[in-house]
Amino acid sequence: MRHSVGFDDEFSDVPYCQDDIRNIQDIVCEKCGYSRDRLSKTLVYSRVSRRVRFCNFLDFSTYIKFVTSPTGVDELDRMIDALTTNVTGFFRENHHFKHMNRVVVPELISRARRGVPVRIWSSACSSGEEAYSIAITILSAFPEAHSCDVKVLATDINTEMIDIAKTGMYSRYKVEKLSDDTRRRWFFPINEHFSVVKQVKDIVSFRRLNLLSNWPFSRDFLVIFCRNVTIYFDEDRKNFVWSRLFSCLSPGGYLYLGHSEKIPEHLLIAARSDSCPTTYRKSVK
Ligand SMILES: C[S@@+](CC[C@H](N)C(=O)[O-])C[C@H]1O[C@@H](n2cnc3c(N)ncnc32)[C@H](O)[C@@H]1O
Numbered sequence: 135m136r137h138s139v140g141f142d143d144e145f146s147d148v149p150y151c152q153d154d155i156r157n158i159q160d161i162v163c164e165k166c167g168y169s170r171d172r173l174s175k176t177l178v179y180s181r182v183s184r185r186v187r188f189c190n191f192l193d194f195s196t197y198i199k200f201v202t203s204p205t206g207v208d209e210l211d212r213m214i215d216a217l218t219t220n221v222t223g224f225f226r227e228n229h230h231f232k233h234m235n236r237v238v239v240p241e242l243i244s245r246a247r248r249g250v251p252v253r254i255w256s257s258a259c260s261s262g263e264e265a266y267s268i269a270i271t272i273l274s275a276f277p278e279a280h281s282c283d284v285k286v287l288a289t290d291i292n293t294e295m296i297d298i299a300k301t302g303m304y305s306r307y308k309v310e311k312l313s314d315d316t317r318r319r320w321f322f323p324i325n326e327h328f329s330v331v332k333q334v335k336d337i338v339s340f341r342r343l344n345l346l347s348n349w350p351f352s353r354d355f356l357v358i359f360c361r362n363v364t365i366y367f368d369e370d371r372k373n374f375v376w377s378r379l380f381s382c383l384s385p386g387g388y389l390y391l392g393h394s395e396k397i398p399e400h401l402l403i404a405a406r407s408d409s410c411p412t413t414y415r416k417s418v419k
Contacts, residue, residue, distance in 0.1 A: 148183040154194035158182055161202070162217050166291055167346045167371035173217065181216040215292045222260040224312055225267045227361065230390045233410045238357055238388055239275045245356070246282035255355045257345060258363035259288035262299025263308070268359065269334045270320050279337060289343035299340045302330035345375050354384035362392035376401060380416065389414040
């Protein structure tokens with residue numbers, strides 16, 4: 135039953151009721167694994183009301199009927215895009231890239247030179263900075279990665295972010311924290327923006343993928359980055375995703391999580407605990 139209609143509190147634009155907010159929370163929890171406390175009423179209202187207006191609906195309830203109908207599937211994806219949090223940056227949590235450079239890259243080079251395919255997955259890549267940081271870390275130490283079978287797969291549920299990532303173009307603000315050397319070597323200026331160089335783009339491919347849906351690959355990944363995404367999931371979804379990530383890692387493979395994420399130790403042996411606490415390694419056997 136509708137117990138409060140919009141215009142009743144701090145919001146005064148698109149009419150809504152509490153059930154509308156709850157329905158949207160339910161849809162997003164179901165589709166993307168978000169726990170309800172990550173989707174406050176303020177966040178849902180402010181982000182979805184823009185979609186309601188953009189689609190020329192008069193209120194939330196008509197919009198919800200549309201996104202849950204067969205003709206609204208594309209708009210449902212746009213609604214999910216609007217509700218994801220996409221904060222990211224080049225070399226974010228830089229200790230992971232230092233660890234990768236010191237520990238993983240030598241192993242990667244040895245595998246690649248023996249002709250073994252090397253696969254790395256940035257599994258919630260947002261607008262691509264994480265994936266390009268991985269590629270730059272590899273190419274800085276191993277320029278021949280190009281001529282070997284070394285690939286970075288980068289995926290995210292958010293289509294808009296994947297489209298930005300594919301362009302490889304970033305604002306000055308996004309690259310200004312990089313060292314001059316890194317910026318000069320791996321980016322070039324173009325129309326007030328900076329573009330990642332072709333050499334880097336060539337080893338990265340982007341795709342839309344929901345971590346809770348089917349994964350259309352059964353790769354042996356040497357490295358998986360799954361950072362700052364499971365924080366939004368409820369416990370069941372976290373465990374579900376982690377056990378699947380575990381099965382996609384090759385023996386001895388590495389998993390990097392975000393600073394407040396922690397995988398159960400029975401799945402992985404912590405590779406390091408002090409200087410790099412969110413780095414895990416799958417057992418070799
Ligand atoms: C805060 S960003 C983290 C980006 C990057 N990993 C980093 O740490 O800088 C979280 C990303 O997870 C994505 N995401 C949320 N739910 C997802 C899901 N179910 N499947 C795949 N990606 C998801 C969001 O779209 C967003 O781009």
